[in-house]
Structures are given as structure tokens and as C-alpha cells.
Amino acid sequence: MPATSQPQPSDRRGRRRTYRLVAASAVLATAGALAAALPADAHEAKHSKPRPSRYQDVQLLSFNDLHGNLEPPSGSSGRVTELQADGTTKTIDAGGVEYLATHLREARKGNAYSVTAAGGDMVGASPLISGLFHDEPTIEALNKLDLDVTSVGNHEFDEGARELGRLQNGGCHPTDGCYNGKKFRGADFPYLAANVLNEKSGKPILKPYWVWKKKDVKIGFIGVTLEDTPGVVSAEGVKGLKFKDEVETINKYAKVLQKQGVKSIVALIHEGGLPASGAYNYNCDSPGTGAGISGPIVDIAKNVTPAVDALVTGHTHAAYACTIPDPSGKPRTVTSAASFGRLYTDTTLTYDRYTGDIARTAVKSANHVVTRTVAKAPDMTELISRWNTLAAPIGNRAIGHITADVPSTGTESPMGDLIADAQLWYGKKLDADTDLALMNPGGVRAGLTYAAKGAEGDGVVTYAEGFTVQPFSNTVNLQNFTGAQLIQVLKEQVSGTNASAPKILQPSANLTYTLDLTKAGADRVVTDSIKLNGAAIDPAATYRVSTNSFLAGGGDGFPTLGQGTNDLVGADDLSALEQYMLANSSAAGPLAPPATNRITIVQ
Template identity: 85%
Template structure:
């Protein structure tokens, strides 16, 4: 059977879960009697009352998270913190994340909730740190199995290595090139289904994986439909999405919601790998303080307003933001829309009150909140063992020093020190390939983290290891050189804030020598002040030819930069991580560490 059409095959069912289910049937009456009554006068947590007769309303716990990106170990720096709003209006940051702690939090949250589902909103893998990325994310799938994840949608990063590799992660089998990593062990794949309702095989026009999945327990049925953003081909390499079609999110969800209803499934949750931008960076911000949905903007708002009212809740992702909002569905009824930031720093706990008479969710009773995955709880021993196993395999490569820094190289702001450092590394490497190379541009989405001076496991001496570099640049893009006219260079800079990037600008990180002004008081392409663009102090000559270094993703016109796909004189070099490692090695030492770039190449007017 072709890899793109292989179905989800459950294998290792949870023995403890099955025993617990059996026990819950035997003791249902006692449980119901012991629990406090809900707003309807029914037992709030049990499913049965008055002997063996089910009570009408049953609370179903939905635990969810998104955009884990293979972060098994606690993320470092700002990637491993969340902001919490305090009662007095101030904020504080909390260290968060790491699957050893996520497992503990989820397992604790499930206690006392016999009807509990764990779901995810995509990007579980891809752009992963070395411990997972080096092994094609098999460690993350193993961790998610141990977390008892029930279901997830695909995200754009699930396609980084193509549909065949995604099918392998679902169904198991050793990597076709690298083989099996542990002697005598064959990778068994995911215990949970990946849902890809809007990702079709170009030839068959059918979803490459299951479009939906139904959770069932004691007569309670909840359906899940999984989609990724329609624009995935614009943010994934061409090879990763070759032979695939990505359909509209709303149309797809509405189609399969009807199909589920025909099957008698009336309680439906959409897992959508697309998201929004809340008005506050605090995870506990009241998104509805000024009225339903007014505290959030971005693509998810239009999606939520148009997805059929048959869908009762939306678990979202992609933007790496945290929010719990209600947005009115097409009938004008409030509906919960959630996202748990990224990297396993938060999880969302949503209560869905299931009406056994109607088979639907009583929407007025839905409540939800994000919770911090703090690092103050005990580590889950099974996750510690898993991390230790894979770290042992990765250590010979990951622990190698590739450079030294004098302070944190942060990945924050419109222009980040980390982005500038990568651009400088690609310019230096480009000049080695071709001395005529003039500048380099780096897409901000390709910079996955910063470098921390006191990284985990170090003595605070500023050593940069290969593993840390891999966390920053995990995509294995190549460094490509292309020729552009000055007019095209100017157009590329304008595409940062126009076209598909008009609503959510993607500001390219410039190499040393390229400067200009970004005026955010203006709109569209005019936000880039053309007269301000300088290269080594000289104005860009529209008629001249410039040699530009980018990664292969940008060189293909990715991230909404079509002009970068029109270059000539292509020259393909090594992978971008090697270029960064080479630069750090050449420009730093223990005695003379590299100073982070000042991030002052773009003047921002607000």
C-alpha cells in the first residue's frame, strides 16, 4: 500500500487505561454519589447516577497543547519562559517546559477525570532540537506515546521531510537511509492518529492520512477533525509538499463535520494548525475582557467565524501564542478557541459538558484555561529515561564545541542579534564560495532559538556546542547564492511588509553593511523607506547586480518572498548550520569570545 494512503493502526493499547475503564464501570454509581452536583443537579464528574442509569450531563476533560517541535528537554532562554499577568497589573516570567514536567502535569490533571482526552494542534515534530531532530524525531513520537496523546492534527512542520516520512512516523519502521538507531529495536510509530483532513494526494484527491477520529467511552462520543493551514506550501520546502494539495480549512472542517453528524457524532472538536495574535503576551490574559473575541486577531478569527456551528471547540496553534478566547460561530453563539503557546510550556484544560440526551456539547457550560508546565514538580521517571537514552546516542555529536560567546545572543525583536549573526555567517560563507557576494538575508522563522551564555549542562563559560547550534538552525537548508538587480533587492525588502506579508510582516535579518529604515506608521510596502536603503554606506543602484546569500528555502521564494525565487546564477553551498559553526569557530575562542551583534541595522519608526 502506498505510504500516502496508509491508515492509522492502533497497536499498543494502554493496559492501565483499560483496567481503569473497567473499574469505572464497576464503581460508577459510587463515584456519582460521591461527586458534587453540577449546575443541572447532576453529578458533575460521573457518568452514571441512580444505580446503573446514566445521568444526563457528563463532563469530558480535554487536555491540549500544540507546537511542541521536539522540545523534549526544557527549552533554554526566552524559549523556555512564559509571562504571567499578576493581580496588580504587573507581569512576571516563569521557567516552563520539558516533557519530564509536561508528563507529570498532564498525569496529575487527569486524576479524578475518568472522561479525559488529550489532543494536540500540530507541529509536534520538525524544527526540533538535536536530541530529536538528529533521529528524524523518533524520540518525540516515543515521548508522545508515553504522554498518552490521543490525537493530533498535522502542522506545516510535519511535512519538513515529506509525506512518506510523515507516514513512517505514523505507522513505524526504520528510517530508509539511516536505518534503526537502537540495536534490536524497530521504530513502532505513533500510538495516536495524525489527522490531515485538508492534505490531499494530488493524484487520488484523497486525504493522505485519516481526516477525523472519534473518541468513545460509555456512550459518550467526541469527534476530532484535524487540518493544517492552507498556506503550508508557502512555508515548507518544495520537496516536503511535492505531490500534495492543501485545501481550505473552513470548507474541509465543514465537510467532515457533516460526515460525522451523519454517523451520529454530534460533539465535534476541530484541531487547526493555524492561529491568532492575542492583545497580550501573558498566557493568562483575559481574551474576552472587552467582549467575545475582541482580544485576538489573525487568521484564526475568520476561520472561527465561518466554521460550522456543529463544531463545539477549536484547538489551534502555529503562531506560538497563548490564548483562551470565545469567538462567535456563524449562528452568533460563542465558541471556545484555544492555544497553548509552544515548546510544551503550557497545556490547556477544557471542560466540555456532554449532553447524553442530545449527544452534543452544552456550549454554555464549556470552560477552559491555560496552565503553566512549571519545573517545580517531580520529573516523570519514564521521560527522564527516554531523554537519557537518546542523549547518550547524540552526545558524541552534540557536545562538540563550535564557538564561544560573551553574552546571550537573543532571538527577540523585529531585528534580532541571533538573526544578524546567522546572516553574517552566511555572508562570510558566501564570500568563500564567491568573493563577489555582497549581502545575506535570513528569514526570521528559520531562527528557532537564541544562544545562551549559561546553557543547560554548562558551567556558564559561554561555550556554544553543536547541539545548541542545531537548536537554532535545525532545518538543514543549504546556503545559496543568487544574482539580483538592485531593483529586485529593494522589492524583496518591500515584500517583508506587503503581499502575503502585509498583515503579519516577516522582517528579514540583514547581514552587516545593509541598513535601512522601517516606518511602521505607514502602510504596505511604503513601510520600507526606499531612500534609506544602504549597502556599506552607498545607496542601492537599481540597475546594478548584487550577489545575495540566502538559505534554500528563501531561494525558492518561500515565506512570501516571490522575488527571491527569481534570482540567476545559482550556486548551492553547504548546509546553513555548517556555515554558522564555521563562522563561530573562525570568529571566537575561549580567550576572545564573540560579542553579540547590536541589532541596529534596521531603524524602526513607530
């Protein structure tokens, strides 16, 4: 059931106040002596309480899309772009929970009224140190970070609602048991899931809202994830759940909070936008209110009730601190702190004690870099070391060798191509008639880095690195499709639900085609250019296609991939990558990053 009140954060975090009982006669005697010694006016002043000022600044610290990145992310995933005064940009190494803890703790100093919130995807698609242990290490770290509240994101459902409930409430994993013999305590903070309903009961599976209180100041938080979560999570992960419209849900619970006397409200929304610049400190309001950002969050922000005073968002892994007008036309702050703990947002909410609401004109917000030039938080260092010790026997195993970095960025990425090649190779081991492989770009969570890390030699790829690339434990699935269906799949990359935000599948080396971005919709895939092993696709022929289980279920807006026949399910996708690299690379013959020449792009 929703909680209308909670203990103050200091109480929830286990801190205790001690009180000493003093003899009443001693107190009265001392008070009387002081009263006699004071002049009348001083006596009056002594007993009058100063009236609190009308306005109280509340510090809202927020971040999103941590994805279990406890250690500093590597490569481009561990950098942010900063816009300089002269218009140039520079990159800054950022992220790592040891540094995030230090930055947040420093930011809180001098702010008696401070609350920390998150915009979802705290877990899921996590590196080995967290993912191997079902993200218990990340929840432990968030407890130490003094996180007060977060919304769920789509990745909180990677292992299903039951596992999400365990992360919230604690308990040992149903199959892996307790790590180090210790029962997992669960999250000290509430996960909010206002728009995620149990299909049978029609009620939210977790609390829909939460109220933060500090003396006479109270702020309500409503948490939602994107309505399209079933389109980006495996069917098993969202089984038995219903995801409601974000705006409708937020507006509903804003009314509930108002009826309870809570007039200051923040929405935590795991859905986001795309700013016009990739620099974290870009002024996205400079072209005009809301003009510097696009994407789903714009329409959401424009329709969420004016009763909501600020929106903390996520999902797109972008950085912005913008204002977008609410339905009454009044500017409202909308923020996102990129991803992987590289940034945090510091927002000042000015609370009006007379009205109980936020004075919008006084709201200010900015993103700050989680630099690695500050001291590491010792408690986080200990946490990382402890879990790494458990993971080391598995994570340090070499699974291959590379000649250079294998990046995961670009419309067609070397890492995406490598995975597709691995899944075609593995598919042929299962069934020699396998023709091609397709990999979804969202499933490529990182690239591979050549440089040494710790005791690892240059060019060595460890299991831990592979896990970071493919952490979902999807299986490799083989299915039959007609040539006409295969052509339709390629067109679905840029049409249907993917029309405005294309999802370009990464093809195995034997599949080539042209993507003409000067055209619109499905026409952007040039049908006559599609070739398999140099030959045109025959619409009437049958082709055996290797994909992961997420795509085989029609995920990521590819319904035609959910219509395959003659299914054959293999091992998990990371195992396929490991087997491919062990068979095709060695210290003497490392694997070169694939050339990204399978898709010809016309712009």
C-alpha cells in the same frame, strides 16, 4: 480510510483486562442464597441499574507546537508571562516533557472521561536530541504522554509526506536505519490531515477525522493544518500535495461525522491568532466576545459550522482561551497553549446524553503552566537520558565562544544578524563576489545562551545549541539579483502576503535601511534609505545575494527571491554558522552579540 470507531484509549495503550471463569453452579447457588436472604424491596434494588445522568463532563487536555522540545527550553523560549491581580506581570520558568508528563497525569486524576489532543507541529524545528534522530524520540515521548490524537502542522512536512507516514506507521529511517538496532514503532495516536490531499488521488494522505469513545459518550475530532503550508515549508517537503481551505474541509467532515451519529465535534486546527496580551492567563474576552484576539483564526472560527463545539489551535505560539462566535452567533471556545510544552489547556466539555451534543453554555477552559517545581516523570527522564547518550558525541562538540547571550527576539535580532553575517562570510568563501546576505526570521528558532549547561563552560557554544538555532538543514544558496529586484525583496517584507504580518529579513552588517511603521504597505521600507556598504542601491546593477534554500525558493512570501539567477548551492546553513564561529571566535577572543543597528525603525 477514515476510522469511525477506535478501541478505547486504555486498549490502544496496551493495557489488558483479565477475566476469571467461575463455575456456573457456584455462581447460581450464591446468587440464590443472597436473593433468599434479602427482603423484597432490597432484592428489587439489587437488580435495578442506576440510570446515568443526562450530562457527563469530559476533560479535554490539549497542547500544541511542541517542536520536539523534550528538555526544558532555555532563555525566553522556556518562560511564560503571568498576569498578576494588581495588573503587574511576572515570568515563570516552564516546559520540559518530564514536567509536562507529571502535570498531565495529575490533571487526569479523578476524571474518568479524559481525552488528550494536540494542535500540530509536535515535531520539526526540533532541538538536537530529537531532530538528530528524525524526531523518533518525540513520538516515543508522546506515546508515553498518552496523547490520543493530533492534527498535522506545517512542520510535520519538513521532511516530506513519506517521512510523516513513517512517523505515523513506524519503521526504520530509509537512510539512517534503526537507532540502537531497534525498529521504530511509530505513533500510537492518529495524525489527522483532513485538508492535505495527494495531488494524484485527491484523497487525504492520512485520516481526516477520528472518534473518541468512552462507554456511551463519543466525540469526533477533525484535524487540519493551515492552507498556506506550502508558503512556509520547502517545496520538496510538500511535493505532490495539495492543501485545501481549512473552513471548507472542517465543514465537510463535520457533516460526515453527523451522518454517522457523532454530534459532538472538536476541530484541531494548526492555525492561530494573536491575543492582545502576552500573558497566558489574560482574559481575552474581557473587551468583548472575541475582541481580545486577532489573526487568521478569528475568520476561521467565525465561519466553521456551528456543528463544531470547540477549536484547539496552534501555529502562532500564542496562549489564549477565548470565545469567538460561530456563524449562528453562539459563543464557541477557541484555545492555544503557547508552544514548546510550556502550557497545557484544560477544557471541560459537558456532553448531553439526550442529544449526543456538547452543552456549549457549560464549556469552560483555561491554560495551565507546566511548572518545573513538580517531580519529574521518571519514564521521561529515562527517555531523555537514553537519547542524549546517543547524541552526546555530536552535540557536545564546541563550535564557538560568545561574550553574552545572543537573543533571537525583536524585529531585528542579534541572532538573526549573526546568522546573516555567517552566511555572507561563508558566501564569500564560495564566491568572492558575494555582496550581502538575508536571513528569514522564522528560520531563527532560538538564541544562544552564555550561561553554562551541564559540563559546558560559560560562553561555549556547542553543536547542540547551534542545531537548536538552525535545525532545518537548509543549504546556503547564492543568486544574482538586480538592484531593482533587491529593493522589491525588501518591500515584500511588509507587502503582499506579508502586509498584515510583516516578516522582516535579518540583514548582514553591510546592508542598512529605514523601516517607517507610520506608513502603510510597501512604503514602510524607505527606498532612499537602502544602503549597501554605505552606497545607495543601483536598480540596474547586479548583486550577489546569500540566502538559505528556503528563501531562495521564494518561501515566506518572498516571490522575488525565487527569481534569482546564476545559482550556486553550498553546504547546509548550520555548517556555515559553525565554520564562521570557529574562524571568528575562540576562548581568548569570544564573539560579541551583534548590535541591532542595521534597520532603523520609525514608529
